[in-house]
Amino acid sequence: MTEDEDFTTDVAVIGAGPVGLFAVFECGMLKMRCHLIDALPAIGGQCTALYPEKPIYDIPAAPELSAAELVDRLHRQIAPFAPQFHLDQQVVALQRAGDTWELVTSRGIRIRARAVIVAAGAGAFGPNRPPLADIEDYEGRCVHYLVTERARFRGQRLVIAGGGDSAVDWAIALADEAAEVHLVHRRERFRAAPESVDRLHQLVAEGRIQLVIPYQLAGLEGDGTRLSGVLVKTLDGDQRRIPADHLLAFFGLATRLGPINDWGLGARNGVVPVEPATCATSAPGVFAVGDIAGYPHKLKLILTGFAEAAHAAHAAFAFVYPDRALHFEYSTSTGVPGRESA
Amino acid sequence: MPIIHVTTVEGEALELQADSGRSVMEVVKANDLPMLAACGGALACATCHVIVDPDWYDRLQPPSEDEEDLLDTAHGLTSTSRLGCQILMREELDGIRVCLTPMD
Ligand SMILES: Cc1cc2nc3c(=O)[nH]c(=O)nc-3n(C[C@H](O)[C@H](O)[C@H](O)COP(=O)(O)OP(=O)(O)OC[C@H]3O[C@@H](n4cnc5c(N)ncnc54)[C@H](O)[C@@H]3O)c2cc1C
Numbered sequence: 001m002t003e004d005e006d007f008t009t010d011v012a013v014i015g016a017g018p019v020g021l022f023a024v025f026e027c028g029m030l031k032m033r034c035h036l037i038d039a040l041p042a043i044g045g046q047c048t049a050l051y052p053e054k055p056i057y058d059i060p061a062a063p064e065l066s067a068a069e070l071v072d073r074l075h076r077q078i079a080p081f082a083p084q085f086h087l088d089q090q091v092v093a094l095q096r097a098g099d100t101w102e103l104v105t106s107r108g109i110r111i112r113a114r115a116v117i118v119a120a121g122a123g124a125f126g127p128n129r130p131p132l133a134d135i136e137d138y139e140g141r142c143v144h145y146l147v148t149e150r151a152r153f154r155g156q157r158l159v160i161a162g163g164g165d166s167a168v169d170w171a172i173a174l175a176d177e178a179a180e181v182h183l184v185h186r187r188e189r190f191r192a193a194p195e196s197v198d199r200l201h202q203l204v205a206e207g208r209i210q211l212v213i214p215y216q217l218a219g220l221e222g223d224g225t226r227l228s229g230v231l232v233k234t235l236d237g238d239q240r241r242i243p244a245d246h247l248l249a250f251f252g253l254a255t256r257l258g259p260i261n262d263w264g265l266g267a268r269n270g271v272v273p274v275e276p277a278t279c280a281t282s283a284p285g286v287f288a289v290g291d292i293a294g295y296p297h298k299l300k301l302i303l304t305g306f307a308e309a310a311h312a313a314h315a316a317f318a319f320v321y322p323d324r325a326l327h328f329e330y331s332t333s334t335g336v337p338g339r340e341s342a
Numbered sequence: 343m344p345i346i347h348v349t350t351v352e353g354e355a356l357e358l359q360a361d362s363g364r365s366v367m368e369v370v371k372a373n374d375l376p377m378l379a380a381c382g383g384a385l386a387c388a389t390c391h392v393i394v395d396p397d398w399y400d401r402l403q404p405p406s407e408d409e410e411d412l413l414d415t416a417h418g419l420t421s422t423s424r425l426g427c428q429i430l431m432r433e434e435l436d437g438i439r440v441c442l443t444p445m446d
Contacts, residue, residue: 046381050384050386051384121380122378123378128415130417131444162414163411163414164414164415185414186413187410189410191411191414216417216418216419217417235419235420235421251414251415251417252415254387254389255378255380255387255389269371269374269375269445270378270379
């Protein structure tokens with residue numbers, strides 16, 4: 001999937017979590033244009049992916065706010081600056097190109113920017129892939145983390161793994177068209193809607209779904225292209241082979257630091273070290289903010305990240321406008337450029 | 343101060359000092375050992391999965407249903423798997439042994 005598009009901008013923000021979003025605001029107030037890239041198809045980072053409905057109580061001047069509402073408000077706050085979003089794609093490379101930085105995404109988009117703000121949280125969100133040998137060889141063809149086309153499973157032998165709503169709901173939904181459905185889970189209890197669990201047990205009683213409990217995935221069997229079986233084992237080491245054409249693994253989302261480790265920023269155990277007053281990394285023009293940025297006594301809080309975004313934007317100004325002095329102003333003096341005053 | 347014996351994925355054995363009241367995850371992170379702990383202890387992921395020595399496992403408070411739900415999403419589970427953020431250190435746990443699990 002390549003779109004082969006090239007963009008040039010002032011600041012590229014990697015990660016559209018709450019802190020990346022607010023970095024766009026801070027940059028916008030200093031008249032710096034931003035492009036924002038995230039691996040997830042939606043903005044909001046952890047707030048969207050892990051806890052949209054939970055109330056947050058420690059955002060200054062917002063006594064109680066759900067995580068989803070926080071993201072929505074940030075989205076509205078940055079709208080006047082018309083940032084360009086590139087969602088559902090990971091930044092896979094960050095390299096120097098003359099006097100700018102060049103980012104390449106997993107969809108082949110190239111973005112050149114004078115400054116880069118890394119707001120990557122705990123890494124890029126993606127499917128939580130079971131660590132089975134050679135699993136990448138089968139991904140997309142025989143190993144799936146989401147269902148896009150149900151039709152391809154018609155008449156096929158499926159192994160579905162996981163204990164949550166996705167695993168249970170897809171086992172139920174595909175029980176009709178698939179030739180066989182085996183549902184692998186490590187314990188009796190499913191963490192899914194009670195109605196779905198009831199329906200699951202009904203289909204098991206009718207012999208249309210086979211439960212494989214208490215088992216975990218242990219390996220894949222096939223010729224490297226097509227799957228022929230899935231190996232599962234119990235905690236006591238009892239191993240079984242289930243003949244199968246497809247594995248659907250539903251273990252939720254996981255974050256991967258992946259490429260960030262290779263960008264020469266000194267990333268270690270999920271932390272990019274920065275100079276706290278500017279959020280500058282060891283690479284000139286590259287800043288890190290939010291959960292990924294580390295310094296002594298760092299507090300991983302949204303409010304800390306917001307302040308870091310302000311520091312990083314002010315420090316990035318010198319890279320975007322090398323010939324201009326930064327004149328400090330309050331928002332009450334400048335207003336929000338591009339926003340119609342109320 | 344209680345001590346935690348930690349074995350890394352590579353098999354290195356370490357002895358960490360743990361203030362009472364801190365979690366195994368916090369102590370491991372404070373010592374800069376490889377552990378993601380992506381959600382920072384909010385009970386929203388399983389990236390602080392540790393394997394507790396069987397001699398110590400039964401001395402811990404049993405896992406909550408929320409912890410069990412998250413353990414469902416961990417890979418390479420054992421019968422003594424726990425989330426490091428849910429093991430709070432106290433004097434009785436002085437000398438506990440845990441193994442770290444792979445990060446990615
Ligand atoms: C259950 C829970 C409750 C919490 N409660 C609170 C609270 O009450 N108060 C509080 O202050 N904090 C709370 N937090 C912590 C808070 O959510 C984080 O501090 C905050 O989300 C960090 O924001 P961020 O923008 O730095 O990173 P994140 O929110 O982690 O976002 C980072 C984004 O970057 C993307 N990304 C990373 N690498 C790449 C790449 N290479 N290419 C493309 N995209 C990439 C990721 O996909 C992700 O969307 C809570 C966290 C959890 C899990």
